[in-house]
Every structure is written in C-alpha cells, then in structure tokens.
Amino acid sequence: MVTLKDVAKKCNVSLATVSKALNGHTDIGEQTADSIRQIAKEMGYLPNAMARALKTNRSNNIGVLFVDKTSSGLTHEYFSEILNSLKVHAEFRGYDITFISSNIGSFSMDYYEHAKYRRCDGVVIASVDFDNPDVIKLVNSEIPTVTLDYIFNNCFAVMSDNITSMQEIVSHVYSLGHNKIAYIHGEDTSVTQKRIASFYKTCKSFGINVPDEYVKSAMYHDPRSSGLATRELLALEDRPTCILYPDDFSFIGGMNEIEKQGLSIPEDISVVGYDGILLSQVLRPKLTTFRQDAEEIGKQAALALIDKIENPKQFITNHVVVKGKLIPGDTVKRI
Amino acid sequence: MVTLKDVAKKCNVSLATVSKALNGHTDIGEQTADSIRQIAKEMGYLPNAMARALKTNRSNNIGVLFVDKTSSGLTHEYFSEILNSLKVHAEFRGYDITFISSNIGSFSMDYYEHAKYRRCDGVVIASVDFDNPDVIKLVNSEIPTVTLDYIFNNCFAVMSDNITSMQEIVSHVYSLGHNKIAYIHGEDTSVTQKRIASFYKTCKSFGINVPDEYVKSAMYHDPRSSGLATRELLALEDRPTCILYPDDFSFIGGMNEIEKQGLSIPEDISVVGYDGILLSQVLRPKLTTFRQDAEEIGKQAALALIDKIENPKQFITNHVVVKGKLIPGDTVKRI
DNA sequence: TTGTATGCGTTATCAT
DNA sequence: ATGATAACGCATACAA
DSSP states (O other): OOOHHHHHHHHTSOHHHHHHHHTTOSSSOHHHHHHHHHHHHHHTOOOOHHHHHHHHSOOOEEEEEEEOTTSOGGGSHHHHHHHHHHHHHHHHTTOEEEEOOSOOSSSOOOHHHHHHHTTOSEEEEEESOTTOHHHHHHHTSSSOEEEESOOOTTSEEEEEOHHHHHHHHHHHHHHTTOOOEEEEEOSSSHHHHHHHHHHHHHHHHTTOOOOGGGEEEOOTTOHHHHHHHHHHHHTSSSOOSEEEOSSHHHHHHHHHHHHHTTOOTTTTOEEEOSBOOHHHHHSSSOOOEEEOOHHHHHHHHHHHHHHHHHOTTTOOOOEEEEOOEEEOOSSSOOO | OOOHHHHHHHHTSOHHHHHHHHTTOTTSOHHHHHHHHHHHHHHTOOOOHHHHHHHHSOOOEEEEEEEOTTSOGGGSHHHHHHHHHHHHHHHHTTOEEEEOOSOOSSSOOOHHHHHHHTTOSEEEEEESOTTOHHHHHHHTSSSOEEEESOOOTTSEEEEEOHHHHHHHHHHHHHHTTOOOEEEEEOSSSHHHHHHHHHHHHHHHHTTOOOOGGGEEEOOTTOHHHHHHHHHHHHHSTTOOSEEEOSSHHHHHHHHHHHHHTTOOTTTTOEEEOSBOOHHHHHSSSOOOEEEOOHHHHHHHHHHHHHHHHHOTTTOOOOEEEEOOEEEOOSSSOOO
C-alpha cells in the first residue's frame, strides 16, 4: 500500500502538499504539483476511499434498495435496466453502487441502519412495498433518498408516466376501431391505481363503456394469472376485441390461452403489452406495447440523488415524470 | 452520529471497554458488557464501517465485475439470478456487494484500481471477456478473486457444467429417436467451445453423424442470429429433425422462423433451449431446456470467495462444477 | 507557496 | 477486568 506519506517522502515535500496537489488545490506551485502527480502515478498511488470517507464524511457511494415481494426484482427486465442506467450515470459522477438490504451478517439491521453503517451518501429506492415501515423510516431519515414510481411528500421521485401511457394505449386501440377493450391489471399498487384510473378516464372520454367484467385482476410478471384472466375474458358472452395486459411478460400467459382456444392474434383478438422489454420486440407477431424509458428513469434518479447530495441547500424536492413511448406492433387489428 | 466515545461517556467506562464489549471480547465483565450493549442499543449506536475498515484493513465488501460486450449483462436472466444469489449469500455472511467498473468519476481506473480504491476484500468476476488485460491484471493481483465459467490457473472458478449438460441434452434427444441433430451455438468463448466439443463427442458416442452444415454459429441472447441460422437449417436438403439453440431467449428467433414457414413444434421439428429461464417455462409448448443452477453458482461463488478472504492460508484454489438439470418440455417429439 | 498539526471513529497493544 | 494510547490514511485549518 503506497500512501500519501510514501509519496511525500519520495517527493521531499510534506504530506499536506501531496494531498493538495493530488486534489487539484490551486495553492500549490505549478511545477511542484505536476511533479508530485507524476511521481504519485509512477508509484501507483491510489487514494484510500475509507480514509477519505472517514475524514470527509462522504463515501461517494450510493445505496440501492430493491424490495420485491417475490425478491425477483433483479430478474425483472424493467428494473435491471433501471439499475444498469443508474449505475452508469452514478459512476460517471464518481459514485459507486452498493445494495442495501436488511439482514446483513448474523444480526439484522433495517434499511436505514444498513445505509448509515455503510455511510451511503444517498439511497435510491425502487420497491413495490412502500408501506414497509423500514422503507418509511429510511425515507424520513436524514439520508437523501429518491424513490421510483412512488411519491412521498419529502422525497424526490422519478415517475414513469402511467397516466399518459394508458391514454396513449387506449387512444391507439380506439383509433384502430376497438371499443370493447378489456384490461388485465397487476396487483394493487399506486402504479396500478393510476393505470386503472387513466384507463377508465380515457375510455370515458371516447364514450367507450367499460363493463366491470372487462377489468380483471392479475399479477405483474406472472403469466399464469394473466392466462386465467384471459380465459375468463374469452368466455364472456360479449367478448372484448382487445385485451390490455399488465406487462409484456404476463402476456405470454394470455398468448398461450388464446392459442389454446384456437384463436389467433390479431385476427380473432387484439392484445397490447406494457414495458417494451426485449421479448416484446422479438415475438411474432410483434407485440404492440408501451415502452417505459428505463434508461432515462435510472439516469434521472442518479442525477437527482447526486444533486441532492451535493447541493442540499438549493435542492428542490419534487418529482419528475419520465415519458415512455407507444411501440405499435402487429397485435392490434384494425376493425 | 453517536460514536463509541458517546457510548463510553454515558456508560462511565472507557472507549476501549465499549469497543471490546460490542465486539464480544471475553475480557470484559459479564454485566458490564451487557449493560454497555444495552445502552449502546438505546442510544442508537451504529459502527462506522469506514473507520472500522480503515483500522482493520477489511471492508466487508465484495466487488462484482460484470463485463459484457453488449453491456447488457444485467438484463440476462442467467446473470441476474447469479447476482441475486451472490448478494443473498454474501450478505448473510456480513458482506455487501459493490459493482466494479472502469471509468469511475472523470478519470478512469482499471478494475484492479477500482477494487483497490474501494478496498474490496475480494471480487467476483462474471464476464465473457476474460482476455481483457484489465481483467487479467485484477486476477493476478493480490486481491482474492473468483471467476465464473472461466478458469485461470491461480483463481478459484465456479463452472456450470457445460460438458455434462450437452451430454444430457443430446442423450435425451437421441433417446426420443433423433439422430439428425443440429446445433446453433453462441459466439466463440470457452463455454461455447466446451459445449460444441461435448456435442460432437456425445453424438459420436451414439454413432450419430454430424454434417458440418448442422452446426451453425449465432450469438447468445440474440433471436435474430438464431433465426437466420434456423432458416438455413430448414432450407437444407437433408433437414435436421431437432435443433439445439444457444439459449432459451435466442430460441424465440427460431420459433418465429419455424412458424413463419408454416411448420409447427414439435410435430414438424423438435427444439431444445438452454438456461431454463422463466420464459422457457411459460411458453407453450413448454420448451425442453437445460436449467443452469444459477442460484447454486452464485452461492458457491460467494462462499468460495469469502472462504478465500477469511482463510487465505488454508484456501485451496481449484474449481467447482455446478451441475444443472435437464428440464423436459414438450418441444421434442418422439420419432 | 509549503508545512505542521489535528482529528475523523475505530481496533489493538500494552499498562494498570 | 478495565483504561490509556497509538495508529490506520487522509483532508484541512492554520502557521510559517
């Protein structure tokens, strides 16, 4: 381990001078600084992040909290895309990413304690379970936080645009002649509530009547439950002409059910997914879906959090809405 | 921030005593220790990981290096499952996970420097690009490392069993009467080489002749290239009766091509995937595939690395092979 | 412009 | 059984 002290000795200057030179302070002679940097590099000097953090009380490390009931958060492509984007943009700004969880080591810490223990400068919370007391404790703590797809009143939030997205989907489907539109939605979350409300509202704006039996409950990322809902919808006396799914992956369950009944997409029934994951783009017929801009969501989260960390005084806590984009495919027939 | 000093003051003992009590040293009086622990808890004391790391030269943090040419590593379900498992088991042993990358902040560090800077106690390397000089530098450094699916001579490796898996796949297909078996493989990596060799060897052991045109090159996780390869195979004069794909996701490309030609699975052509991702289990017909035990791979990687970190002297650097499992589906017809 | 000295919070050594 | 103290590597206030 080569330390500042070693470099100082080699350079015949004081430790403080080396520190300043390496950190680009202006009160060091031009050539002195240059030669110090040069020698430090030659010696393979690397700052010790721990020592620096201890001294400055800043770890340059941001925590990521993914709580998923199924603990499959990472295998959900939407989240892994966000995580990747978050990582890229945080790293660009000099921050590393550490996962936060409870149960670290033999005894358990809650999220706040874990983040505090690691001296995270901030935490990004992507979770379905915002009612979790531990999550609430973290959000209300002095640690800067940013939430995804959920708004706390004292915490910056990055929201995917669930209102507009449903508007666009319904409008698209309606413009192709459909007015018997069914919606299979995911489990009850604030995101789901928004989508449902927007679904009803948009339908109403077009004068579309939505019978109760056209709105089915299923689970996100779960083809089985969407398959069951699909079966129910297909069994209706007055069958819908188009079904909206909770997400692209769940649609697979619907697809299976539809094919099983000898129906074909989109000739006999039209369908729309949600998320725009890779899968939706490689299925044939190509799935009509709504692409959430996960890259942008991750980026906004990183930038907002870092801004909050670095400029706490002037930071304005509000929320930003990230627009997605309808991706027309070949699964909605013009009728 | 409540520190050891604060607790010491409250307890009317010295700072050293508190430290010992909290760390379970035996040279502290039973009741003293108890009351100290009690009070520390009440005061909400949390150790400062940075200070501790500085002093002990151990960060209780392990780095994860995912290099993917497409930088889509995380969106590959196989890897995200491994990552999740790694995380769970590392956390259980008291270690947190931090991503390692180059380009941290404005200037770039290589992987070794990054890991060193963060004082990672060890690094897990999951990468396709093991030729990368920076990866090699890291592996050859003093930092304990564990590689996934690649063997360096001085580094513990966790290997998925690519030899046996191909044996099982070919045996299964052969047992159902196929002897015209085509293999679409991924890009050239050591994993691919093993699978190809095992494919040829197993075929030979059954007396199956494999014409050169039955072995096609495509890319992992890329339905397009597998789709093209499928087209070529289907155009063959002497068409194979079964096609093995690089992975489940790539199979989608083949599926599209097969359907496009009006053929059906498995009546007209049989197919087998690889990986056993969620998707393979929800498609209908259910895809016959080989499930890699990503959970076990992540676990073994975590345990081996931590063992290497905590018992460097007695640690034996070798490799462990994690067996997967053939998951018969409905895509291979008995002929 | 450069150097000295202090302390961040902890662990560990050595006294007592 | 308990306490005083040094040291980990660094940044910084202050002195020179």
